[in-house]
Amino acid sequence: MASLTDVQERRLRPIYDALDSYSYKQAIQLCNKGLKKQGDALILKALKAVALDRMGREDEAFELCDEVKNAKPVDEGILQAIMMVYRAHQKHADIIAVYESAYMQAPKNEELANHWFMALTRADDRKSMQQGAMKLQKQFKDNRYLFWTIMTVWLQAKLDNAGGQSILATLAERMIVKAAQEGRLKEYEALQLYLDILVTQGKFQEALDVVKGELGGLCKVETERKRIIVDLSKSAGRWEDVLSISKELLVASPDDWLSYTNYLEAIFKVKLDTQNLSSRDDLILQFQRFIEEQQTKVLGDKHVKRGPFLAALELGRQLNSEQGVTVGYKTMVELIANYFEQFGSSISCFDDLCAYLKRLTETDAAALLNRISAKPSPTKPSVADVRRSMNVEKIRSYCMPLPSEEKMHATVSTYVKAYKDTISLGEQFDERELQPGDDYLLLAVHILIQLYSRDRDRKNYLAEAVAVLEYGLQRSKFNFQIKLLLIRLYFELGVFQRMLDLAASLDVKQIQHDTLSFLFTDDLELLGCPELALRSFIKAMTIYASNERETPEMIVQAFKYGTFSKIPEFIRFRDRVRRSLQHSIFKRQLYRVEILRRFPDIENLTSYLQILDEDALQYSDNYIETLSDNRDTSLMPNWLPSTQPIGSIIRGSKFPRKRGEWLKLHAIIPLVLKAMCTMNSSGWELQHAALKEVVDQCRTADLDSEELAPVEVLIKLSGVALQIRAAEDIARRETVDLSPIDSVLSDLRALLSKVTDDKWQLSYEKLRRYTLLLEGCSYAGIALASFVPSLGSAGKKSKAGKPITSPKLAPFITGLQSILSDFHKELARCNSEISNCKPQLLATDMFGSEPAEWMNILGDEGVTIRDFIATQVLASWKASVQSLMTATKSRIDN
16 A cells, blocks of 8 residues: 655645535545556545535445554554544544554654543543553653643543542542652643542542642642642541631632631631630621721722622621521621722622522611612712613512512613613713623613513513613623513514524534523524524534534543543533533434424435434433533623523523423424334333323423423324234224324324414414424324325225325314314414504514604604514514415425
8 A cells, every 4th residue: 555655746736725615526526546557556535524524424434444443553643634524523433443454553652642641631541541552651651641641540530430439439549649759740730630630539639639649849839739638628528728718718718708708607616615716796797897898998999899798788687597506797788898998889789789689678678778769969970970870770679579560660760771771971982991880780670571471461571671672772782681681572572583583693612602692592493493493503503513522522631631620521522512402402402303394205204214323212200310411591681670681580480491301292202203103123112101101291391281281292192003013914903993193183183272362463472382283283293194004905006196095084174174274374364464564563563653752752753763673573473474385385285
């Protein structure tokens, strides 16, 4: 076989250029041309494989790569080329085999040896990693390979069921102790590994001895060493050391919040019989004096630090909670007021105080508001004055009971006017900066949401909340709080287009797809936008492929540069994303949409169901329990007295909802549909029984009867299909009881009656009912399509080539067609109403003929915003209804 050096550089350069410029056909042509002259040139085969892979011809690419692999190449260029293909498809076994073969042929080549070890690392083969690291250590005598060996042993110990008490943990400890004794532990990261091994085994005193000894000098700065000692002392119960060292750290850094909390924790946990320590009350008094000294110290700074003032609040909170403490201290009202006096104009003020505000009674809250509101407002307020005023209002909203509906309306107007008065302060701001008064609008919206929650038929409150936020978004185009609330409110109105436009403007990236996407993808498949829903799911799911591709590279780099403390962190990150609850939700949403999209083409649907990855459709309790819920529910603050998250108040139920039973349900449904389409599945009976069991569980969970209705249709029809399959011949099949199909038609009629009314205005709830009816009809259609070949006239076909329908099925097919026809008429009526409605008319309907008082404050701008919202709503509703009409018509025609 020809090596890389046998092919002249001038012949390879055009191929590389073609690959770099995405001219893959040209690259293949150049490779083929070269191979005609030199058929055994491995580099040409490898580069051709790269081009084929990038054109989507994976099988041909793998065939060429395997051919190159079997030739056992050593040349770096050849290896790198086939690695591009193998890595793109996570073919770890092939990568390991290639590099192992190359290393065996060139055992003195340290670079190849490293590539082999890193290939094992990407595959997370920890036993082989240990063996590989030991081999490298023996071969090259480099200190770093010793610590690679220790790290791989330790990683295996972390997997061991015995945890820190395993034999492997003991082995890792012995190895690193020996390395320390031999003077080979010279890096801070190696020290971190040593401490991790000891701490995980509960050997806190031994870890303290290490960090206090000579090896502690590996800490980059002394404060870092002290922090480690504090953490270890807490674990070892050495609270007197925690007290003294925390105080040292605070003297050096008065804003060190962690040290304040450590100091306080030590005060209440230290043993009072320890020498040189007085009573607990004395310790508390000492801490009080220390805080006051720290406050005096920072007050002289240009930028006053919050730490000492927060420490006073925390001390007050703990003194109120602890039993047996007789030391008097300032009241929480006084402490909060003092803090507000210093930091009332800071953006973080309310968040800092939130934990302490919860402890106030209504009387205390009123007293606090009297104190912090007493300061007269300046004639020309500054940005700081505006922030201070907004923080007062946040505290008022959070602590005081909700007033009457009339006063709530007046407060909305007050907040909108206050925002409008601040606009001039932000005129010179960069477009990416938030406007000073944005939180006034958020406060107003919170009130409108609360009003809506009291009477969910009053959709005008939703519309008003949307209008307030759209008004704010005009000047704060990058305010993610405004966008997130708008997304949830538009969802409630059944408006997917504007919602997804706002979601796109958030520019969600990387891990945010896993943690944030639920805000705009949860139940998106029920809004009548299958194509956009699919695109949203697929885009969000890119993080999971990236995790499998990129996180192993981060682990590799951590080994390469000896940052051992990062390796377990990266592994935990990878595993959390790998086990993501949201990933499982996305996959089931995607399958759900695809099933509705592909039917009524039963052959297309059957082909799709047959290639589904059944590993992705697990539904056992054990599987559900292993999933990691990474969804971030903290991004939308709630300044109302309600303890519910604001998203749940908008939705009227828990948001995001628990998905355990839902995940089971939508894992089993595709499996049952697959069995029905093929009328042949070994696990069908078990899946049918499991589906019935999960539906029973769902009735006690948060899935309502409407959402379960299509599934109950499927269960009844699956039961009939199982009887048909069990019958041995056509004669016996004709005796199968088909009466459950009558019940199915009644169920579908009941669903239809819920969506047939005189109203044409849509919402999430109405679109959801439309989609669930379509889903139920689709399941019925799939079942009937699978019955026809089995119940036809002994398998005979019509002249058109279709199976002849059994007379027993004809009434059911006619009944389903009638339901679909009536459903289509309802959709057509709704579509006609929407098409004939002018935005101004809908605006009047949504907001009322008499605009709310706050709308008048906006003048003509308010009218423009109302019309914009109405236009967005009409366009989205029309798109949803037309999509549902198209889907319904296709089922009628087939």
